[in-house]
Amino acid sequence: MVLKLLKLKGIIDGKSDNLIEKDCILIEGERIEHVGTIDDFGQLDDVQVMDLRNYYAMAGMIDCHTHLSVIPELGDQIGQLKIPASRNILRSLNNIKADFKAGTTTMRVMGEENYIDIEIKNAINEGLINGPSILASGIGLTSINGHGYALTSTDGLEEIRKRARINFHKGADQLKIFVTGGVSSEGSVLNKSSYSLEEIETAVYESERAGKYVCAHAHGGEGIDLCIKAGVKSIEHGTLLTDKQIEKMIKNNMWLTITSFIIFSDKGVGYGDRNNSKIREKLEKVRDIAKENYSRIVSSGINFVLGTDSMHGCLPEEVKFVTDLGVSNIEGIKAVTGRAAEACGIDEIGTIEKGKIADLIILKRNPVEDIEALKEIFLIIKKGKIVEDYL
Numbered sequence: 001m002v003l004k005l006l007k008l009k010g011i012i013d014g015k016s017d018n019l020i021e022k023d024c025i026l027i028e029g030e031r032i033e034h035v036g037t038i039d040d041f042g043q044l045d046d047v048q049v050m051d052l053r054n055y056y057a058m059a060g061m062i063d064c065h066t067h068l069s070v071i072p073e074l075g076d077q078i079g080q081l082k083i084p085a086s087r088n089i090l091r092s093l094n095n096i097k098a099d100f101k102a103g104t105t106t107m108r109v110m111g112e113e114n115y116i117d118i119e120i121k122n123a124i125n126e127g128l129i130n131g132p133s134i135l136a137s138g139i140g141l142t143s144i145n146g147h148g149y150a151l152t153s154t155d156g157l158e159e160i161r162k163r164a165r166i167n168f169h170k171g172a173d174q175l176k177i178f179v180t181g182g183v184s185s186e187g188s189v190l191n192k193s194s195y196s197l198e199e200i201e202t203a204v205y206e207s208e209r210a211g212k213y214v215c216a217h218a219h220g221g222e223g224i225d226l227c228i229k230a231g232v233k234s235i236e237h238g239t240l241l242t243d244k245q246i247e248k249m250i251k252n253n254m255w256l257t258i259t260s261f262i263i264f265s266d267k268g269v270g271y272g273d274r275n276n277s278k279i280r281e282k283l284e285k286v287r288d289i290a291k292e293n294y295s296r297i298v299s300s301g302i303n304f305v306l307g308t309d310s311m312h313g314c315l316p317e318e319v320k321f322v323t324d325l326g327v328s329n330i331e332g333i334k335a336v337t338g339r340a341a342e343a344c345g346i347d348e349i350g351t352i353e354k355g356k357i358a359d360l361i362i363l364k365r366n367p368v369e370d371i372e373a374l375k376e377i378f379l380i381i382k383k384g385k386i387v388e389d390y391l
């Protein structure tokens with residue numbers, strides 16, 4: 001087993017409120033064996049020592065909401081999901097590479113058609129291609145009249161039960177369900193629900209029995225109320241959340257995934273779907289409300305994490321967004337590391353501690369002082385291996 005000793009300028013461990021008082025990480029195989037100071041190590045034989053004393057280490061980032069094949073800049077995201085599997089897998093490769101290079105070592109994928117997320121996850125795990133670890137949802141559950149409907153609809157309790165079971169059989173890590181309308185589809189309404197309470201409850205029930213959980217696409221209104229009632233674990237987007245709903249989510253220990261860049265960036269929905277007046281109109285409305293709402297949300301005490309929603313390579317922009325709203329840099333970092341791992345229910349990643357998987361990013365500057373430092377990556381280590389080739 002190859003041992004690697006990383007000597008660093010500083011370590012952000014993903015749970016402490018500042019740099020920790022230690023500057024060395026020992027990696028054995030794919031895991032972190034020890035975090036300490038140089039005095040902890042006597043004579044170490046067969047150790048590859050890496051002098052990174054000008055650099056900072058933090059856990060690799062976790063994008064809690066994204067897709068593999070979608071490129072918002074191209075517009076018609078639903079249409080992109082309909083592209084045949086073989087081509088969509090190829091289309092995904094550049095996206096994965098962009099995310100990986102930007103320091104994302106785990107992607108929670110919130111729905112693809114044809115199980116391409118599970119195929120890509122397996123290909124990465126088998127070492128056929130390089131890339132971040134994938135937490136797959138398989139086929140997202142949406143009703144025939146719902147947002148996110150591309151090729152597959154799932155209606156009624158029996159179909160939901162079956163789709164959930166097929167997804168888990170194929171290797172899904174969690175379930176994605178589209179409850180309210182979305183910005184990037186025509187005609188869907190952001191505060192209503194295309195699913196009934198019973199349907200959402202069935203999705204939750206089936207997931208929990210499989211030891212998994214449900215992430216629900218929901219912006220606001222009745223849709224969010226039903227998700228809260230049904231026991232959904234994570235609300236995705238939540239741009240129109242009210243104080244009362246926030247309070248209930250806190251009480252129920254729920255998570256919220258904030259996705260800002262796709263809404264506010266020039267390369268997001270606003271560019272890709274600029275010629276679609278119905279989508280543009282909705283986007284304008286959401287832009288007006290979301291900034292104010294998200295600043296209330298991040299100061300409310302709710303459990304929040306961050307997702308690029310297919311803005312590939314842009315996870316640092318999501319962190320920047322919440323720090324601009326007043327979240328401290330270290331809390332912003334936790335939202336893509338330690339807290340994100342909690343939200344995903346994966347305790348092997350997200351922090352730099354003994355026994356955890358050695359997914360690390362090595363930064364040129366200290367991101368606790370300047371969050372822009374997240375964009376200056378010197379080195380990426382995934383499962384203990386230095387990433388030299390990003391695909």
Ligand SMILES: [Zn+2]
Nearest residue numbers: 065066110309
């Ligand atoms: Zn999404």
